[in-house]
Amino acid sequence: MVLKLRLAxxxxxxxxxRHHPRYNIVLAHARTARDSLPLEVLGTYNPIPSTPAxxxxxxxxxxxARKVKEIKVDVSRAKYWLGVGAQPSDTVWRVLSMIGLxxxxxxxxxxxxxxxxKAVRFPTHLPAAPASASTTANASAEVQGSRxxxx
Amino acid sequence: MPPRISPSRLTKPxxxxxxxxRPQNPPAARNFHASARHEVTRLRRGMYDWLKGPGKVFRxxxxxxxxxxxxxxxxxxxxxxxxxxxxxxxxxxxxxxxxETAASERDLNDQSLTDDDRDxxxxxxEMARQTRKAEDVETEARGGVPRERSVDMRPYPLNQHFTSxxxxxxxxxxxxxxxxAVEERDLSSVAASFGVDIRRVAAAVRLKxxxxxxxxxxxxxxxxxxxxxxxxxPTTPFQPETANPITPHEPINDLPVHPHTRQQLFxxxxxxxxxxxxxxxxxxxxKLLPADQRIPLPMxxxxxxxxxxxxxxxxxxxxxxxxxxxxxxxAAAKETARVEWEERTQRVVKGRRWxxxxxxxxxxxxxRDGWGREAVGYRYGMPHVDRKRGVIKIPTSVA
Numbered sequence: 001m002v003l004k005l006r007l008a009x010x011x012x013x014x015x016x017x018r019h020h021p022r023y024n025i026v027l028a029h030a031r032t033a034r035d036s037l038p039l040e041v042l043g044t045y046n047p048i049p050s051t052p053a054x055x056x057x058x059x060x061x062x063x064x065a066r067k068v069k070e071i072k073v074d075v076s077r078a079k080y081w082l083g084v085g086a087q088p089s090d091t092v093w094r095v096l097s098m099i100g101l102x103x104x105x106x107x108x109x110x111x112x113x114x115x116x117x118k119a120v121r122f123p124t125h126l127p128a129a130p131a132s133a134s135t136t137a138n139a140s141a142e143v144q145g146s147r148x149x150x151x
Numbered sequence: 152m153p154p155r156i157s158p159s160r161l162t163k164p165x166x167x168x169x170x171x172x173r174p175q176n177p178p179a180a181r182n183f184h185a186s187a188r189h190e191v192t193r194l195r196r197g198m199y200d201w202l203k204g205p206g207k208v209f210r211x212x213x214x215x216x217x218x219x220x221x222x223x224x225x226x227x228x229x230x231x232x233x234x235x236x237x238x239x240x241x242x243x244x245x246x247x248x249x250x251e252t253a254a255s256e257r258d259l260n261d262q263s264l265t266d267d268d269r270d271x272x273x274x275x276x277e278m279a280r281q282t283r284k285a286e287d288v289e290t291e292a293r294g295g296v297p298r299e300r301s302v303d304m305r306p307y308p309l310n311q312h313f314t315s316x317x318x319x320x321x322x323x324x325x326x327x328x329x330x331x332a333v334e335e336r337d338l339s340s341v342a343a344s345f346g347v348d349i350r351r352v353a354a355a356v357r358l359k360x361x362x363x364x365x366x367x368x369x370x371x372x373x374x375x376x377x378x379x380x381x382x383x384x385p386t387t388p389f390q391p392e393t394a395n396p397i398t399p400h401e402p403i404n405d406l407p408v409h410p411h412t413r414q415q416l417f418x419x420x421x422x423x424x425x426x427x428x429x430x431x432x433x434x435x436x437x438k439l440l441p442a443d444q445r446i447p448l449p450m451x452x453x454x455x456x457x458x459x460x461x462x463x464x465x466x467x468x469x470x471x472x473x474x475x476x477x478x479x480x481x482a483a484a485k486e487t488a489r490v491e492w493e494e495r496t497q498r499v500v501k502g503r504r505w506x507x508x509x510x511x512x513x514x515x516x517x518x519r520d521g522w523g524r525e526a527v528g529y530r531y532g533m534p535h536v537d538r539k540r541g542v543i544k545i546p547t548s549v550a
Contacts, residue, residue, distance in 0.1 A: 010529035024528045041528035042514050049505040067505040072527050074514035098500045099509055 002030040005081060005096075006089040007045060009035055021047055025073055025092060027081050042081075043073035045095065071095060215293035217315065218383055222303035231297050251276065282394040289388075304385065315385060319347070319355060319400065323389035327352055328359035340475075343448050346399030404448050411436040450474070 007023040009016050016022040023045040026038035049067035051060060059065040079101055082088065088096060090105070097104040100118065205227030212218035213229075224230050254276055258269045290297075304315045319327075323345070330341045331352065338356075342349040365372060387400045418434045420426045432441040443449060450471070457467045496511040517526040538544075 010531070012529050012531070015529040022529060037531045040514060041517065041526075043512060044528050052508075068499070068508040069502075069505055070508050070510075072510045072512045074527075075511045077514045095507075098507055099498055 003086040004030045005086050005092045042078050046070045219306045221305040221308050278394050281392055285390050285393045317385040317387045320386035320388050324355050326389050327355045331356045339448055345397055348403050349447050404451050406446050411439050
């Protein structure tokens, strides 16, 4: 059966209510119901932009601060399930591509996008390897990359 | 109002009208002349007598002194001046040698002293002279009037329980600001060394910061007002260059009474068991910190303990320095760990209208049954029934 990474709207106490959506990012069989018990909970997604602690609505209106959407995700587990062929839904694809776990589905490819994606990568993305050899390899790879991209 | 007037001396008005005693015939003609009647009642006459007589002193307050009613007697004399004149003979003026050259020569001739001793004695004499000079200056500023006693600090003669408390002087406030904002000493040690409550230190520094900011912006300050108020209130001075530069302002280490400790408890404890303040705190409430940790400045308690242990001044100082260093290192380590954790787990991606705040979490905290308390994510399955009637919640661990 196909495994999917998708959102599940969860209305347990503390979860979603009317006009108050809250989602779990879950791994589940594709043909199960959306909110049924998943194989694994990988994180949460709050689609309502909220003001961070210490920021007021005035700050947001005046442009001094910005609202945030809070996303919690176990990056290494998500990476593992993507590696073994789990299919992300469009929304999960968009979210996970923001932190560089996937190629963005709709973003143009190019050096700018790649740079932006690299900036937000978590350390779990990088292959674990012994120190000296891997760092030099990475450095050379990056140099190669910077040479090739303008061409 | 004249001072020390007892309620028994207040007389009732001589004419007393009510519905029954009011004259039944209305006045024949209306009194059109509406200006105030200059009736000289006894009270009014008394008031003017007082204003011209004993009350005259209040019009021009004494310099460097409060202007309270209870400091004067019925005839308008300062009570404390009379008292001071009576025991003027006991004023200690001896013990301070005015002539430095004579004193130093005497020290030189004394063979039992070393050079260091002479230095120390010279410095002590210098300090004593400075202190004396500062006291003289202060007395001069008060116009030769002695300092107020506690009974003179009652602004309301009929309220004997209200005593006017001193406020921070301008010099002390400035010094607090310098210590905290410029020299960057921490609030608690400044509070301990100046004898000012830690919250008051924080407030003084904050207000002083705003004051300086306003001065930079060219905003006008209400200086005349503050000067007038401070000239009438008792203040806590700060006198550098004297033997006693710091006057303690208030008791600083009072233990706040926590609401949890207000209840009366009977807690049986076995005689063989040591029952300490930590245990007492736990009995009052599971999360209540023990008194030694709730006290505003625990370092003062440590200091007293070290004194009882018999450590001398230098050892105590060394311990204090060591303790301060440890605390700083611990705070720095905590901060580093926090920064490192944020670096590892937090990412913010800029969006068009809002940002996406990502946090890397561990999905494995759900545990074997999927009900882990630390786990991230909303839960599935049956709700907890442990608060249902008849269902006993059995703890899985004992703290």
